Amino acid sequence: MNATKPHSTLWIAVVALAGIQAVPASAEESPWTRDNRIAISADGNPHADADDVGATPLTMAVMAKAGLQDNLVHFDFDNFLEYERIDPEENRMWQSAMGAQARFGFDRNRFFDAAIQPNRAIEHLTGVINESTAKDPLYLIAAGPMELIYRALEAADADARKHVTIVSHHDYNEYFKPRLWHRNWNDIQRLVPDIGYLRIKDQNGSKGQGLKGSSNDDFQWLKHHADSKLNWVYDRIAAGKPDVSDAGMLTWLIGINGTDTVVSIAEMKDWFGTDSISNTGDPQTTPDAPAGVAPDVVPPQGQSIFKEVDGKLVIEAESVPLTDDWVVETSESDFSGDGYIRWMPSWIHKISHQHQGVLMYRLRITHPGEYRMALRSSHKGAPERDKWNDCWTLMGLNPVHPYGITRKTYHAINQESFDSGTGFTWHTTHDNYGSVAKSDGHFSTPVYQLDKGDHYFWICGRSGGYRIDKIHFFKQGVDGFKDDAEPVTPIISVDQDRDEPQR
Numbered sequence: 001m002n003a004t005k006p007h008s009t010l011w012i013a014v015v016a017l018a019g020i021q022a023v024p025a026s027a028e029e030s031p032w033t034r035d036n037r038i039a040i041s042a043d044g045n046p047h048a049d050a051d052d053v054g055a056t057p058l059t060m061a062v063m064a065k066a067g068l069q070d071n072l073v074h075f076d077f078d079n080f081l082e083y084e085r086i087d088p089e090e091n092r093m094w095q096s097a098m099g100a101q102a103r104f105g106f107d108r109n110r111f112f113d114a115a116i117q118p119n120r121a122i123e124h125l126t127g128v129i130n131e132s133t134a135k136d137p138l139y140l141i142a143a144g145p146m147e148l149i150y151r152a153l154e155a156a157d158a159d160a161r162k163h164v165t166i167v168s169h170h171d172y173n174e175y176f177k178p179r180l181w182h183r184n185w186n187d188i189q190r191l192v193p194d195i196g197y198l199r200i201k202d203q204n205g206s207k208g209q210g211l212k213g214s215s216n217d218d219f220q221w222l223k224h225h226a227d228s229k230l231n232w233v234y235d236r237i238a239a240g241k242p243d244v245s246d247a248g249m250l251t252w253l254i255g256i257n258g259t260d261t262v263v264s265i266a267e268m269k270d271w272f273g274t275d276s277i278s279n280t281g282d283p284q285t286t287p288d289a290p291a292g293v294a295p296d297v298v299p300p301q302g303q304s305i306f307k308e309v310d311g312k313l314v315i316e317a318e319s320v321p322l323t324d325d326w327v328v329e330t331s332e333s334d335f336s337g338d339g340y341i342r343w344m345p346s347w348i349h350k351i352s353h354q355h356q357g358v359l360m361y362r363l364r365i366t367h368p369g370e371y372r373m374a375l376r377s378s379h380k381g382a383p384e385r386d387k388w389n390d391c392w393t394l395m396g397l398n399p400v401h402p403y404g405i406t407r408k409t410y411h412a413i414n415q416e417s418f419d420s421g422t423g424f425t426w427h428t429t430h431d432n433y434g435s436v437a438k439s440d441g442h443f444s445t446p447v448y449q450l451d452k453g454d455h456y457f458w459i460c461g462r463s464g465g466y467r468i469d470k471i472h473f474f475k476q477g478v479d480g481f482k483d484d485a486e487p488v489t490p491i492i493s494v495d496q497d498r499d500e501p502q503r
Contacts, residue, residue, distance in 0.1 A: 029255075029259065030198075030252055030253050030254070030255055031165075031198075032139055032253045032254060032255070034068075034071075035136075036071070036136075036137055036138075036139055037071055037073045037128070037131075037132075037136065037137075037138050037139070038063075038068070038071050038072050038073065038138075038139050038140075038141065038250070038253070039072070039073055039074035039075070039125060039128055039138055039139070039140045039141070040059070040072070040074070040075045040076075040140075040141045040143055040250075041074075041076050041079050041125070041140065041141070041142060041143060041144055041146075041148055041149055042055075042056055042075070042076070042077045042079060042093070042097075042143035042144045042246065043077070043078065043079050043080055043093075043143070043144030043145060044056065044077055044078060044092065044093035044096070044144070044240075045078045045079075045080040045083055045084075045086065045093070045115060045178075046084075046086055046090045046091075046092065047084070047401050048080055048083075048178075048401070049172070050092075050240035050241045050243075051212075051240060051241055051243040051244065051245060051246060052077065052093060052096070052143060052144065052240070052246060053092050053093060053096050053236055053237070053239055053240025053241070054096070054219075054233070054236050054237030054238075054239070054240045054241065054242070054243070054244045055143065055211075055243070055244040055245065055246040055247045056077060056093065056096045056097050056100060056143075056236075056246075057096050057097075057099065057100040057232070057233045057236045057237075058211075058233055058237070058244045058247045058268075059100075059143075059244075059246070059247040059250045060097075060100035060101070060103075060104050060106065061100070061104060061229065061230060061233050061272075061277065062247060062250055062251055062254075062256070063104070063106075063250065063254075064104035064105065064106075064277050064278075064280065064281075065272065065277045066254055066256075067278075068254065069104065069105050069106050069107070069280065070107075072106055072107075072110065073110060073128050073138070074110055074112075074124055074125050074128045075097065075101075075106075075110060075111050075112070076111075076112040076113075076114045076121040076124075076125065076148060077093045077094075077096075077097045077111075077112075077113060077114065077144075078091070078093050078094075078113050078114050078115035078116075079114040079121075079144045079145060079147075079148045080114075080115070080144070080145065080178035080399070081114060081118055081147050081148055081178065081179070081182065081295070082178065082179050082182075082295045082296070082297045082298070082399070083115065083178050083179075083295060083399045084295065084399055085115075085292040085293060085294045085295065086115045086116075086292045087291070087292040088288065088289035088290065088291065088292070090292075091113070091115075091289040091292075092239060092240065093113070094113055094289040095236070095239075095286075095289070096236045096239075096240075097111060097113075098111060098286055098287055098289075099232065099236070099283070099286050100233075100236075101281075101286075102281050102282060102283055102284075102285045102286040102287075103229045103232065103281040103282075103283045103286075104229065104277065104280065104281050105280030105281040106281075108287075110124070112124060113290075114148055115292070115293065115295070116290055116292070116293050118148070118295075121148060122148060122151045122152050122155065123155075125148070125149070125152035126152045126153075126155045126156045129152055129153065129156040129157075129160055129161055129164055130156050130157050130160045131160070132160045132161070132162075132163035132164055133160070133163055134163055136163075137163045137164070137165060137196075138163065138164045138165070139165050139167055139198075139253060140164055140165065140166050140167065141166075141167045141246075141249045141250060141253070142166055142167065142168045142173045142174070143173060143246040143249065144173055145173065145176050145177060145178055145182065145184065146173070146174065146183065146184050146185055146187075146188060147177070147178070147179075147182035147183055147184075149166070149188065150182075150183040150184075150187055150188055150191065153188060153191060153192055153195075154191060161192050161195065162192070162194050162195070163196075164192075164195055164196060165195070165196030165197065165198055166185075166188070166195060166196065166197050166198070167198045167200070167249050167253055168185075168197070168198070168199050168200075168249070169199070169200050169201065169202055169203045169245070169246075169248060169249050170202055170203075170204070170245075171353050172353075173246075174353075175353040175354075175355050175356055176353070176354075176355055176400075177355040177358070177400060178399055178400055179297075179397075179399060179400065180355065180358050180360070180394060180400060180458045180460070181299065181300045181358070181360070184355060184356070186324055186356065198253075200248075200249065200252050200261040200262075201261040201262050202245075203245035203246070203247075203248030203249065203262060203263075204243065204245045205245070205262055205264070209262050209264050210245055210248065210262055210263075210264065210265075211243070211244045211245045211247055211248050211263065211264070211265060211268065212242070212243040212244075212245050213242035213243065213244075213265060214242065215242055216234075216237065216238050216242050218242055218265050219234055219237050219238075219242060219244075219265070220234075221269045221272075222234035222237070223235075225272070225274075226274060226275075226276055227275075227276035227277055229276075229277060229279075229281075229283075230272070230277070232283070248262065248263055251263045251268070256271055297397065299397050299456065300360060301494050302320075302360055302362045302494055303320070303321065303493065303494055304319065304320065304362065304491050304492065304493055304494065305362050305363075305364050305454070305491070305492050305493075305494060305497055306319075306361055306362065306363050306364065306489065306490075306491055307364045307366075307489055307490045307491070307492060308363065308364060308365050308366055308367060308473070308489065309366075309489045309490065310367070310478070311367050311369070311371075311474060311475030311477075311478035312472075312473070312474055312475070312478060312480065312486065312489055313363060313371075313471075313472065313473035313474075313489050314470065314471075314472055314486045314487060314488050314489045315361060315470065315471040315472075315473075315488065315489070316469075316470060316488055317340060317341045317359075317375075317459075317468040317469060317470060317471055318339055318340065318341050319361075319491060320359050320360060320361060322341060322357075322359065323357055323358055323359060324345075324356045324357040324358075324461060325343060325344050325345040325346070325356070325357055325461060326341050326342070326343055326344075326357050326359065326461060327341065327342055327344050328340070328341055328342075329341075329342050329467070340424075340467050340468060340469040341359075341467070341468050342465065342466065342467045342468075343357055343391065343461035343462065343463065343464060343465070343466045344464065344465065345357075345461065345464055347464065348464030348465055354392045354406055354460055354462065355392075355400070355406075355460055356460065356461055357459075357460055357461025358458060358459075358460050359458065359459040359460070360456060360457075360458055361456070361457040361458070361459070361471065362454055362455075362456055362457075363450070363454065363455045363456070363457055363473065364453070364454050364455075365450045365451065365452055365453060365454075365455060366452060367452075367475060368450060368451045368452045369449070369450065369475045369476065370447055370448070370449055370450075370475065370476045371447065371448050371449075371450050371473045371474060371475050371476070372445070372446065372447055372472075372473070372474050372475075372476065372481055373395075373428065373446040373447070373448060373457075373471070373472065373473050374426045374427075374428040374446070374471075374472045374481065374482050375391075375409065375411070375426075375428050375468050375470070375471055375472075376424050376425070376426055376468070376469040376470040376471075376472075376482075376484070377389075377391075377411050377424065377425070377428070377466065377467060377468045377469065378411075378423035378424040378425065378466075378467045378469075379423065379463060379465055379466045379467065380423030380424075380467070381423075381465065388462075388463035388464060388465070388466065389410050389411055389412075389463055389466060390408055390409055390410030390411075390431065390462055390463050390466065391409055391410075391459050391460060391461060391462045391463065391466060391468065392406045392407065392408060392409065392458075392459070392460035392461075392462050393406070393407050393409040393430075393446075393457070393458060393459055393460075394406050394407065394457075394458040394460075395448050395455065395456075395457050395458075396455065396456060397456055401434075401435065405434075405435070405436065406460070407430045407431075407432060407436065407446075408430070408431040408432070408433065408462070409428060409429070409430055409431070409446065410428075410429060410431055411425050411426075411427040411428060411429070412425075412427050412429070424467070424469055426472070426482035428446055429443055429444070429445065429446070430443065430444045430445070430446055431443060432444060447476075448473075450473075457471075457473075470484075472486070
């Protein structure tokens with residue numbers, strides 16, 4: 001199922017290895033029953049989207065009011081794995097998740113900070129999955145990226161994971177990768193083709209629909225509620241952002257929304273009413289946040305290493321294993337090489353999420369310095385005013401913040417070559433946004449300071465129909481940059497590299 005398409009009904013994905021199909025269910029009612037178990041995997045890490053800071057305690061408050069504390073069999077948070085250390089004073093999700101656990105009477109042994117105890121979180125979720133049967137299914141709410149869910153499913157029993165149903169409402173949770181070698185919803189489908197999947201409407205909504213407010217004022221009813229626990233929920237929303245949309249997955253699952261997949265803030269206010277939630281917890285027992293832990297970052301080895309020679313790296317784009325919807329097409333008369341790669345998602349005329357079709361190029365630099373980068377690329381055949389002429393790129397192993405670190409990289413369409421020949425050009429520009437735009441400007445030339453040693457360069461699919469033939473990295477001052485006739489530089493296999501004596 002393509003997350004970029006709107007969903008007016010509940011969708012259940014029927015997945016085959018050959019592709020992704022989506023079949024609309026006959027009703028918008030949740031299949032969950034009161035005896036069914038629920039697990040939740042959420043993010044909320046610092047420098048990530050802050051919506052979970054408020055959505056998590058509101059979700060816990062909803063479950064507590066509904067008397068479903070025992071149904072929650074697993075909750076992990078800060079699930080951006082291999083991301084960055086979170087010190088206690090920055091751990092806003094600990095305050096939200098563990099504060100809600102204490103106040104609303106949930107089992108503390110089922111809560112895991114994935115930034116502190118990633119392996120324990122994965123092992124616990126694996127155990128919960130392994131308990132799943134046809135009579136005792138597990139509903140797993142994806143309120144953050146899916147790498148942790150993938151690892152748990154990978155370690156679980158094959159028969160048990162058939163009785164797991166993932167609940168989602170947004171392509172961010174389905175496709176965003178904190179590290180570009182992580183796995184997402186596409187990979188889960190390949191791992192467990194028959195996994196259950198419930199995709200409901202985006203709970204962000206607009207014009208009074210959904211659980212995304214325009215300001216904290218939309219949640220004043222929590223601030224002034226007679227229940228001090230709900231006053232605290234308001235404080236957590238204010239500590240994050242007025243967006244508790246992820247809580248809408250739980251409200252729909254347990255039947256609060258009725259026949260509508262979207263619940264509004266006003267409906268939530270009415271549902272909570274004026275009565276206090278039974279005082280089953282104790283805010284005084286909220287444990288202190290533990291010391292931060294530096295993540296164990298293990299980058300992929302890949303299959304090949306591209307060697308720089310005399311300040312040059314010349315790479316045929318199809319020289320790495322292709323992922324998702326990248327395909328190889330045959331060469332045309334006026335450019336070199338055996339072919340080029342093309343991003344061909346089923347939604348070719350729409351922009352896909354930035355972390356699909358991840359390609360990794362491992363570069364070995366022997367002459368350190370400042371390197372220019374250019375892609376020989378084209379989107380021939382696109383409409384005259386079409387601007388879908390780009391991909392996402394990233395240099396390095398830095399964690400991928402949701403806003404700005406992954407660069408939008410494109411070639412201009414208003415060039416003489418656009419309507420002639422293949423349309424391939426070397427014009428390459430970064431179209432920056434977020435934090436990068438503030439530091440580098442809206443547009444910048446792709447230039448990287450590369451030290452001696454190995455570096456990782458990533459390309460992700462974005463614009464349907466976009467083609468890439470070659471990739472050039474040339475040290476400043478070295479001739480031949482953007483020259484079609486430059487020969488491809490050496491490639492060695494990772495296995496060969498291990499066998500060679502290290503100097």
